Amino acid sequence: MKNNRHPARHGLLDESLLTQMPPFAMLRTDQIREILDLATSRRYEAGVAVFEEGFDAERFYVLLDGHIRVVRISEQGERIIALHIPSGQLFGIAAALGHTTYPATAIAAVESVALSWPMHLWPDFVARYDGFATQTYKTVGHRIEEMSSRMLELATQQVEQRIACAILRMINQSGRKVDNGIKIDFPITRQNLSEMTGATLHTVSRTLSAWERDGIIESQRKHITVCDPHKLVILSGTLAPT
Amino acid sequence: MKNNRHPARHGLLDESLLTQMPPFAMLRTDQIREILDLATSRRYEAGVAVFEEGFDAERFYVLLDGHIRVVRISEQGERIIALHIPSGQLFGIAAALGHTTYPATAIAAVESVALSWPMHLWPDFVARYDGFATQTYKTVGHRIEEMSSRMLELATQQVEQRIACAILRMINQSGRKVDNGIKIDFPITRQNLSEMTGATLHTVSRTLSAWERDGIIESQRKHITVCDPHKLVILSGTLAPT
């Protein structure tokens, strides 16, 4: 997934890009060709917003490479990370759920590449491509489940457990095996982690320091490697993060 | 909505029952007749579970009358209320989002009546009845938005603000105008409110007592009337509850 970082400008997109992606997995090559011909491809620098909360939901996206953070901001300016989107998934599909504007902001966590289509093609996609709707709604289902689990955590768990859950979740979704453990393969700062757990970055930092002392994790700046996942699960209160 | 509490056993259901409900609003009478003929109607006592987390998602439901609480329980036995379903809405539609089991428990908050259909009819409904899918996914969209707002609250707001948000939300969704203000038209205990906000029932009780002293609300056991919604909005930090 990390290769081929600049897949193409229009017309040069390779069919194989979409074949592994759930929403398109069961389509024939010629169908994928059609879809690609309608797509706009764009690269986003790390930190750049793909779309912003409140703006007209004109397009829907599929992430080809990279990682997206879905973010909401409270009136007091506090930020939370509602969701992480790994590559291969659809995002910005709010309009398919009846919204006219994006209900959250999508920010590239690393340099990312996404295809997008104007929203008016959505009904065509659903009608024409078998399994597209099903796969999409499955994705929605997962995200709902994840959100409800996170609500449960926020409402009932201590900060330390919430941090553990957040890390386990990221490992499950985007962990890469490395020699000394499993590494989260996109950058996360303590600040980010605090925005995922509703804690302060200070508390997060203290907690991670303690875990590092105990050999549970290793962390470089912006990167975390879990050496002892099992201990983390214990700490998390085993809410079996989704 | 409060009349006709025992709409019927099979075969005696009245078409008019469904015409005001969004998912069926744009259907012809004969289509509604078809749908009703396939439905099972059942009454649920207050406190009874319509379905439970983890069980096979065999049926989907529409609430004709009453109120449903969607509940999740943590491993430590802590409960949270993820959602309130007012009458007229679909619920238990997890299978349409790719789940094979219900991801949460649905409990009747008051004596309630719901229709249900076996899940295998879902694809037919979507295919045959125009607008059914659209309306359904709109509902899903609202619930996602509500959940994400609540995550934002849980992560960033103080307990008092969260309680204010929770009450405002219920008022918007199911407030009934009464002489001294607006009343939430289903029973809520302090315990319930604590399960919605991730606070203890003690703190909730204290907060409501203070508000009652200040004339913002009036409360009887299991019932809350908001006398001064504006003050509550101020207290809520105006996250514009969804």
Added chain:
DNA sequence: GATTTTGGTTGTGCTAGCGCAAACTCGCTG
């Protein structure tokens, strides 16, 4: 390679809200 920026660590109060405990009040049931 000096400087600035961004991210991380750590220490020290302080307080919101929890945990525990006790008592009180409706409304129901036998």
Added chain:
DNA sequence: CAGCGAGTTTGCGCTAGCACAACCAAAATC
């Protein structure tokens, strides 16, 4: 109508985690 159970109120001490603050270190920029 006594007794019970469910819901509520209130007091008190304690602590998890926040706020504030100062400092450190990697990495980007010039």
